[in-house]
Amino acid sequence: MQRLYNSIPTALGVIGRDGRYLTVNTMYAAIYGTFPDAMVGRVVGELGSDAEPQWQGDLMRFDAGIGMIEREVSRAGGYYIQAVQPMQNAAGQVVGLTLALIDITARRQMEQALEKVSRHWQFRASHDHLTGLPNRRHIDQALLAESRRCARAGASLSVLMIDVDLFKKYNDHVGHQRGDACLRAIAAQLQAMVRRQGDVVGRYGGEEFIAILPNTAIGGAHGVAQDMLRAIQGLDIKHPASPYGCVTLSIGVASMNAAPMYSPGRVDELLGNADRALYAAKAAGRNTACGCPLPLAQSPRLWPDMAFAPCALPCGQ
Structure with a gap:
């Protein structure tokens, strides 16, 4: 079963309700520079500061009946689209989460480079x-x-x-x-x-x-x-x-x-x-x-509300 899981060309993982990895495939483990066996049993919070609150929030949403969640995440220096779905038992209860990570690092780096160039030219223009x-x-x-x-x-x-x-x-x-x-x-x-x-x-x-x-x-x-x-x-x-x-x-x-x-x-x-x-x-x-020694309100027909005060202090060093 693990060999079949590893053959799927997408990074996949399964997390139980206790927040620990139940299984991951080779592509998923490779994102964190390790192997599937080394990730099983680890808590999601060990792999990203935002991972644990996201997992807890996802469980609450799935318990409320939401079907799937997609977001952009940063993991191990890369950028990914993370698709999360509930894993349910025969009674329909959510017993875990399945995750798929799609690598968009190259796209995000290109976007960041373009944004940097855009900021540069906006600065130069102003x-x-x-x-x-x-x-x-x-x-x-x-x-x-x-x-x-x-x-x-x-x-x-x-x-x-x-x-x-x-x-x-x-x-x-x-x-x-x-x-x-x-x-x-x-x-x-x-x-x-x-x-x-x-x-x-x-x-x-x-x-x-x-x-x-x-x-x-x-x-x-x-x-x-x-x-x-x-x-x-x-x-x-x-x-x-x-x-x-x-x-x-x-x-x-x-x-x-x-x-x-x-x-x-x-x-x-x-x-x-x-x-x-x-x-x-x-x-x-x-x-x-x-x-300025001249009051601005020289055109009351156009700007009757204007009043410019002359400097009360004399010119001087």
Whole structure:
């Protein structure tokens, strides 16, 4: 009988109600690197951490009248489709379980490889290749999502528009390779400074970065901007053409107050105000952060609910 069982080209096993193997064929035992005789009498829990709770659950289902169960399982480093059926006596009582394992390891490995490639290209499509930060496409999507969420929650949303001061002159003096290294160092420092859930720092293009700060009013955003100025100056990246002697930033700060409605136009105005504030910071001598001096609600016919607060703090280092 065992020879017949071994000749079947499928991994088969039988488990009693006590959770011990009654018999297995050669293919089943080979999955665990052993022989059929060595598996008989062993408890299913010895062969997989999830095997015992599955066996107990299957018994309960079969006692309730379910006919067959199929699932994907991991066993001994491989992946299998496991088909489980009840083994009944003449009175119809479930006295054990029969298991068949169909090897799908190659398929699962292929799926995992394809999933890894897919994740890689999804990351490449949404992140900047030089700095690893979210790119403009990702930032635009995140800003729209956060503006909707903040509108629903009645929370403020702030944006920092960040520019590396005199970066073209830096490249001209030290070369593009060191320029790339400079951008990577700045990106890493900026990313390390925004750790709250929902906060995002991205590369907006060239030497320009952007930070999205949900649940943050203008005062808090200005504080983050001041911390960024100090942190980048603290990197002490020498800049021969800068009046400060090192690489510095100019930052424009804008905030969208809590509002009951979402509108794409509000996001455009938020970015526009941050951009105007950035130019004000440059005009003020660079290495500084400025809040937008203009209220957003210049078009009450379109967006009567909007209110952007100017920065209460002056531009300054």
